[in-house]
Amino acid sequence: MATSDELARIISGCKNDDAECFSELVDEYGSRCYGYFYRLTGKNELSEDLLSELFVRLVEKIGSYKGGAFESWLFKIASNIFHDYLRGKQRWKKLLDVRRQELEAVITESKRSESDKIDRLQVQLGKLDAGTRELIMLRFYSQLGLREIAELRSEPIGTTLSKLHRGLKRLREMME
Amino acid sequence: MKDRQGENLRELLGRFVEAERAREMAEDIERGEQILGRHPAPEPSLDVLLGIKAQMGARLAYQRKRHHFRQIALKIATAAAVIIFVGIGIRSLDRQPGNVVEHFTAGFIPTAIWESDNIAADDLHLASFAAEIERIENEVKALLLGESSNGESTLDELETELREIEGSFWEKG
Numbered sequence: 001m002a003t004s005d006e007l008a009r010i011i012s013g014c015k016n017d018d019a020e021c022f023s024e025l026v027d028e029y030g031s032r033c034y035g036y037f038y039r040l041t042g043k044n045e046l047s048e049d050l051l052s053e054l055f056v057r058l059v060e061k062i063g064s065y066k067g068g069a070f071e072s073w074l075f076k077i078a079s080n081i082f083h084d085y086l087r088g089k090q091r092w093k094k095l096l097d098v099r100r101q102e103l104e105a106v107i108t109e110s111k112r113s114e115s116d117k118i119d120r121l122q123v124q125l126g127k128l129d130a131g132t133r134e135l136i137m138l139r140f141y142s143q144l145g146l147r148e149i150a151e152l153r154s155e156p157i158g159t160t161l162s163k164l165h166r167g168l169k170r171l172r173e174m175m176e
Numbered sequence: 177m178k179d180r181q182g183e184n185l186r187e188l189l190g191r192f193v194e195a196e197r198a199r200e201m202a203e204d205i206e207r208g209e210q211i212l213g214r215h216p217a218p219e220p221s222l223d224v225l226l227g228i229k230a231q232m233g234a235r236l237a238y239q240r241k242r243h244h245f246r247q248i249a250l251k252i253a254t255a256a257a258v259i260i261f262v263g264i265g266i267r268s269l270d271r272q273p274g275n276v277v278e279h280f281t282a283g284f285i286p287t288a289i290w291e292s293d294n295i296a297a298d299d300l301h302l303a304s305f306a307a308e309i310e311r312i313e314n315e316v317k318a319l320l321l322g323e324s325s326n327g328e329s330t331l332d333e334l335e336t337e338l339r340e341i342e343g344s345f346w347e348k349g
Binding site for chain 1: 183185188189191192201204205207208209211212215216217218219220224225227228229231232233235236239240
């Protein structure tokens, strides 16, 4: 994980259109952002598309980053991209397909081996409401503080804490 | 205990609920997050990351081109604005009384002279017109120096006279 000085250097390079610095940014955040999208969509290919869209948008928007927590800025864009995806009419259909596949996965859950734990978590995450699921993923993958998350979601911190607690408690109950 | 974001979760929760409840909630959150930690999401493949980097590179190149084009367009627009501004300035200067002679002198020599091959005949015409221009120029200067009491109307007369001369030249040509 890059130190704040390294990150500052990378961002500075990106602002000067240095392709190598953008590449470093992908190395630094690619996995976390992919995980964020994957846990929200449950689809590899779709997560790759959203990840690609995120980083291309990053190239366009890096000039508008005026300091502060870079993760907060980055995940705000990621969240917007995810919501844009949800808003797409065609994409709703795809989401329904995802849900259908998740339900199918529930049926076959008992047949899964221990090595399929990743999918099991995905199935249980699918049972949470979309807002709570997104909050949990934002918290886990962005590694932002709760104050920053509350600010990013434009809601009081008490609401964020309450939703996060309820969501994670329910997830634990379902997983255990 | 501070969590990975450097926040004291219990302290934060303690602002909203009683200490015991805050402790329980913090534990629920921590244990829930431990489950997520035990079930990592798949990693994007190297090919995907390379593809994304390539897309970013292409986007950067496109942006550079667009920026370059914008700069050129800005320069052209600036040059056009300067030309228009200068043109307007010259036109407004032409309308001032001091420039009446030059204005008419420029329009006075017909294009027929420039295009004609009959140098001897044209020279004669030019000599008479040059003398006429000189005379009118002197009159205009005299008018501008205030040697005439009714400057405006006299200038109009001069203009009419110049137009007549121009017209007569064409008749001669």
